Amino acid sequence: MYAIIDCNSFYCSCERLFRPDLLHQPVVVLSNNDGCIIARSDEAKSVGLPMGLPYFQARPLIQQHRVAVFSSNYALYGNLSMRVMDTLRHLLPSGTVEVYSVDEAFLECSHIAPDQVASFALELRHTVEMWTGIRVSIGVAPGKVLSKMANRLAKRKKQETGCVLVLDDPDKIRQALLDTEVGDIWGIGRRYADKLRAMGINTAWQLRHMPEEWARKNLGGVIGVRMIRELNGIPSIPMKDPLEVKKMISTSRMFGRTVTDAAEIRQAVAAYLSRAAEKLRRQGYAAGLIDVYVVSNGTSGGEYAYDPQRDHRYVILPRATSLTSELLEQALPLVDQLYRPGVRYLKAGVILSELVPESAIQSDLFSDSPSSSAGQKLMEALDNINFSNGADTVRFASSGMARTWRMKQEMRSRRFTTHWNELFEIT
DNA sequence: TCTGGGGTCCTAGGACCC
DNA sequence: TCTGGGGTCCTAGGACCC
Numbered sequence: 001m002y003a004i005i006d007c008n009s010f011y012c013s014c015e016r017l018f019r020p021d022l023l024h025q026p027v028v029v030l031s032n033n034d035g036c037i038i039a040r041s042d043e044a045k046s047v048g049l050p051m052g053l054p055y056f057q058a059r060p061l062i063q064q065h066r067v068a069v070f071s072s073n074y075a076l077y078g079n080l081s082m083r084v085m086d087t088l089r090h091l092l093p094s095g096t097v098e099v100y101s102v103d104e105a106f107l108e109c110s111h112i113a114p115d116q117v118a119s120f121a122l123e124l125r126h127t128v129e130m131w132t133g134i135r136v137s138i139g140v141a142p143g144k145v146l147s148k149m150a151n152r153l154a155k156r157k158k159q160e161t162g163c164v165l166v167l168d169d170p171d172k173i174r175q176a177l178l179d180t181e182v183g184d185i186w187g188i189g190r191r192y193a194d195k196l197r198a199m200g201i202n203t204a205w206q207l208r209h210m211p212e213e214w215a216r217k218n219l220g221g222v223i224g225v226r227m228i229r230e231l232n233g234i235p236s237i238p239m240k241d242p243l244e245v246k247k248m249i250s251t252s253r254m255f256g257r258t259v260t261d262a263a264e265i266r267q268a269v270a271a272y273l274s275r276a277a278e279k280l281r282r283q284g285y286a287a288g289l290i291d292v293y294v295v296s297n298g299t300s301g302g303e304y305a306y307d308p309q310r311d312h313r314y315v316i317l318p319r320a321t322s323l324t325s326e327l328l329e330q331a332l333p334l335v336d337q338l339y340r341p342g343v344r345y346l347k348a349g350v351i352l353s354e355l356v357p358e359s360a361i362q363s364d365l366f367s368d369s370p371s372s373s374a375g376q377k378l379m380e381a382l383d384n385i386n387f388s389n390g391a392d393t394v395r396f397a398s399s400g401m402a403r404t405w406r407m408k409q410e411m412r413s414r415r416f417t418t419h420w421n422e423l424f425e426i427t
Numbered sequence: 428t429c430t431g432g433g434g435t436c437c438t439a440g441g442a443c444c445c
Numbered sequence: 446t447c448t449g450g451g452g453t454c455c456t457a458g459g460a461c462c463c
Contacts, residue, residue, distance in 0.1 A: 031432075033430090057429085059429095190460095220436090223461085439459105440455100444451100444454100
């Protein structure tokens with residue numbers, strides 16, 4: 001059996017943890033740049049605020065129902081996520097927890113007797129809430145797809161299920177499949193859902209009875225075949241090895257306003273690259289390739305304009321590196337190749353790929369410094385200062401001083417758990 | 428005026444090789 | 446006028462996820 005454990009309205013729960021006065025109030029959290037709604041408490045859902053609604057469109061409803069609004073506070077969410085995941089790893093045998101996203105983890109439960117699974121799940125839910133203050137929902141079933149389905153149904157019927165649902169016999173599975181529309185299956189996105197409905201397939205139960213060969217042709221090849229098997233209770237999506245190396249690290253942001261100045265684009269790219277390099281070092285990798293891209297405002301206004309030929313450049317590094325200075329040196333010239341005067345830019349981004357473990361860097365035949373250990377010490381010092389004193393305390397001058405292009409975050413709560421000067425105070 | 432950011436996997440098709 | 450078969454590697458693009 002597989003379980004998925006999922007934090008309820010995670011970002012909102014994090015905000016409420018330090019604002020108990022909001023416990024039964026509607027709460028929403030906004031995307032970067034305070035652009036749109038990305039998390040809603042149950043109360044906010046029930047006043048009719050949909051996911052992804054632009055903030056400016058949501059404003060009337062927000063005022064009418066006195067909804068508490070927060071800018072996203074990733075320092076806080078990341079730290080609380082770590083606490084939840086640590087709790088799971090503490091309570092389960094090693095190798096059975098797969099962190100799937102900031103607020104979800106799959107558990108492989110073969111070590112638990114089938115008749116114990118339900119009580120174990122309830123216990124787990126209770127412990128996570130006691131230790132972290134975060135409420136979770138748990139779905140258990142044979143396979144990841146069915147466990148996601150169980151989780152979804154558990155949340156939908158909180159009162160009856162206590163946020164835990166175990167699909168452990170054919171009748172329960174059948175009922176769950178009948179109760180799930182194709183578009184609500186994990187792995188079926190909007191495109192496939194439209195396609196399936198056009199073919200008269202509306203429920204997971206109907207999809208389950210389609211032949212594998214049909215799925216191979218119509219649902220993305222092997223992905224479709226795995227889907228049919230999972231729906232039939234045959235686990236076909238394995239647990240992921242937590243040690244697997246990442247393939248890319250990317251950092252991108254919308255600007256707080258449109259930007260037309262090349263110097264400002266360079267600053268933004270320098271800042272995103274610094275951030276990406278920090279992630280790179282934290283995970284112990286070096287990058288062999290840098291991608292830089294920009295997105296502009298379409299000529300007719302409104303629309304995003306991105307043309308890979310025109311708006312994206314990359315450079316292959318002579319030697320993989322994780323030093324911000326070396327990466328900057330290679331990446332900044334790309335900006336000048338991309339930049340077109342007079343264009344209104346909305347966003348820029350940096351992608352680091354061809355990642356290799358720092359310990360296994362291929363040195364280049366002609367480089368004079370075998371491994372730039374002074375540079376590495378400098379980066380270590382930089383990362384330590386920025387970790388303990390807050391991001392960007394020390395940064396490269398190329399990332400700019402005034403930085404008026406930076407995103408808006410006007411309603412961010414304090415970083416209660418990660419910054420000494422922002423601790424929760426009791427008076 | 429105002430619509431996020433960070434990922435993964437898979438396939439098709441072109442270039443190239445023997 | 447005729448013009449193979451088998452393979453690898455790479456990239457772009459589509460689809461999905463939270």
